Amino acid sequence: MDGAESRPEQVTLILEGERHTIAVPEGETILSAALGAGLYVESSCEVGDCGTCKLRRLSGAAEQDNDMGLTDEEVEAGYVLCCVGRPQGPGLVLSDER
Amino acid sequence: MFDRQFHLEPFVRFEELRRHRPVFYVEALDAWLLLRHDHVKQVLQDPRTFSSDDPRWHTEEFETAPTMITSDDPTHRRLRALAQPAFTPRRIAKLATAVEELCESILDEVEARGDRFDLVEAFSGPFPAIVIAELLGVPREDYPRFRRIAAQAVLATRPEPERSVGMRAGQELNAYYGAFLRERRESGELGDDLTSDFIRAQRDGAECSDGELEAMGSLFLIAGHETTTNLINNAVRCLDDAPKLRAKVVADPDCARDLVTEVLRYRGPVLGNFRFTTRTVEIGETVLPAGSRVLPMLMAANHDPNEYEAPGEFQLERRAKGHLGFGRGIHRCLGEPLAKLEAEIAIPALYRRFPELRVDTERDILPVEVPVIHGCRELHVRV
Numbered sequence: 401m402d403g404a405e406s407r408p409e410q411v412t413l414i415l416e417g418e419r420h421t422i423a424v425p426e427g428e429t430i431l432s433a434a435l436g437a438g439l440y441v442e443s444s445c446e447v448g449d450c451g452t453c454k455l456r457r458l459s460g461a462a463e464q465d466n467d468m469g470l471t472d473e474e475v476e477a478g479y480v481l482c483c484v485g486r487p488q489g490p491g492l493v494l495s496d497e498r
Numbered sequence: 499m500f501d502r503q504f505h506l507e508p509f510v511r512f513e514e515l516r517r518h519r520p521v522f523y524v525e526a527l528d529a530w531l532l533l534r535h536d537h538v539k540q541v542l543q544d545p546r547t548f549s550s551d552d553p554r555w556h557t558e559e560f561e562t563a564p565t566m567i568t569s570d571d572p573t574h575r576r577l578r579a580l581a582q583p584a585f586t587p588r589r590i591a592k593l594a595t596a597v598e599e600l601c602e603s604i605l606d607e608v609e610a611r612g613d614r615f616d617l618v619e620a621f622s623g624p625f626p627a628i629v630i631a632e633l634l635g636v637p638r639e640d641y642p643r644f645r646r647i648a649a650q651a652v653l654a655t656r657p658e659p660e661r662s663v664g665m666r667a668g669q670e671l672n673a674y675y676g677a678f679l680r681e682r683r684e685s686g687e688l689g690d691d692l693t694s695d696f697i698r699a700q701r702d703g704a705e706c707s708d709g710e711l712e713a714m715g716s717l718f719l720i721a722g723h724e725t726t727t728n729l730i731n732n733a734v735r736c737l738d739d740a741p742k743l744r745a746k747v748v749a750d751p752d753c754a755r756d757l758v759t760e761v762l763r764y765r766g767p768v769l770g771n772f773r774f775t776t777r778t779v780e781i782g783e784t785v786l787p788a789g790s791r792v793l794p795m796l797m798a799a800n801h802d803p804n805e806y807e808a809p810g811e812f813q814l815e816r817r818a819k820g821h822l823g824f825g826r827g828i829h830r831c832l833g834e835p836l837a838k839l840e841a842e843i844a845i846p847a848l849y850r851r852f853p854e855l856r857v858d859t860e861r862d863i864l865p866v867e868v869p870v871i872h873g874c875r876e877l878h879v880r881v
């Protein structure tokens with residue numbers, strides 16, 4: 401990941417209608433950063449296979465090593481698997497509204 | 499408490515209990531029933547405190563290898579990782595055409611039965627059983643046999659003497675799948691099924707014993723159809739009270755997803771599953787010592803008025819968030835994508851084929867009478 405910023409990226413999560421901003425350090429997933437910040441994002445397999453932790457991307461960009469937990473339509477609709485997902489640059493906003 | 503009337507309409511009984519005694523000890527099960535959404539969530543989200551490895555499953559007479567559903571991490575994680583890749587939403591979506599064809603071919607046979615039949619025997623039983631048989635690679639003609647054994651195996655969740663009957667059936671199912679697994683391994687004929695995946699994984703050095711694979715196949719034979727069979731049965735019961743919805747399901751198959759979500763909330767086929775406390779813990783105002791058994795009731799949580807408005811109403815458009823029909827946390831249902839695919843295909847197909855289908859009021863509905871399942875042994879219908 402050449403040129404990746406080393407400082408934590410700010411990510412906004414909208415969970416049950418509330419906005420939270422968390423810092424996701426380099427090398428951490430959105431899920432682990434959210435749990436570390438005391439937020440609850442539902443998860444199960446934590447390897448990107450089951451789809452439980454998916455959130456919809458409203459803006460910004462994310463990358464994920466594995467997206468088997470999403471169907472093609474869900475990828476198209478911009479879902480991100482938090483357990484394997486990381487922000488790509490600033491401005492990532494994810495929501496639990498399906 | 500767990501009489502036939504309870505099993506037909508569990509949420510009616512839960513309603514009053516939740517108000518007066520939301521944490522409620524049931525002697526026959528030696529377990530605390532939990533009826534509030536927040537309490538059930540507390541348990542499912544904390545697998546360290548609430549273990550799935552109940553000492554009840556380890557008796558000298560019935561000792562078997564652990565399965566993912568009866569173990570904690572790291573064993574749970576190791577076993578689940580073996581099967582998880584086969585159950586991703588992406589891979590399951592590829593089965594849609596084959597599952598649709600199977601469904602239509604069973605409905606062709608159902609049509610030949612005339613205008614009254616038992617839906618469980620004719621359709622909701624065989625359909626998911628054949629799907630899971632094909633997925634595992636076991637011969638599809640064997641399904642009546644493993645359906646019979648699986649129906650007995652769930653008795654293990656009842657008090658004695660049924661518990662022993664259930665445990666014995668569980669061993670019989672392990673032996674059935676174990677024989678199949680050995681035959682496959684010896685013949686070396688591997689294909690595109692889960693059993694072949696297991697054998698390949700083991701050869702490639704995955705850490706799992708023969709006993710664990712046997713128990714895993716046997717778990718799939720049970721978990722993979724009893725539940726989906728009852729999701730279909732329960733959907734038919736929900737729709738029976740709602741003529742407008744029946745018409746909508748026929749006219750608009752796209753509403754199947756919302757329908758299945760609401761059936762899972764309103765009449766989900768899994769009532770709950772046991773956990774065992776590893777330390778003293780408070781649930782609401784009740785303090786439970788280490789070594790207590792709890793039974794978080796998913797269905798009761800799904801009808802909690804603190805969580806859902808008018809929970810006793812079946813609302814197609816509700817799209818309930820956070821319903822617990824597939825559980826929550828690390829043990830959340832592995833088969834969720836498959837179960838949804840099957841139900842979203844089967845329910846509209848059934849009503850397209852038989853738009854006038856109604857529950858036969860001249861015959862009693864026979865419920866499955868075990869504390870972890872809400873469903874039907876017999877559901878007679880008229881078409």
Ligand code: HEM
Nearest residue numbers: 566567721722725726729768771824825829831832833837
């Ligand atoms: C409507 C159908 C289904 C429902 C409502 C359902 C529900 C559930 C629930 C509530 C659990 C959690 C149990 C617990 O927390 O102790 C579970 C676990 C499980 N289910 Fe399903 N299930 C369904 C279909 C299936 C199918 C088709 C399969 C296919 C193989 C399956 C395989 C499993 C397995 C292997 C587990 C254990 C997962 C683990 O412990 O990590 N289920 N299911």
Ligand code: FES
Nearest residue numbers: 444446448451483
């Ligand atoms: S928790 Fe399974 S995909 Fe993220």
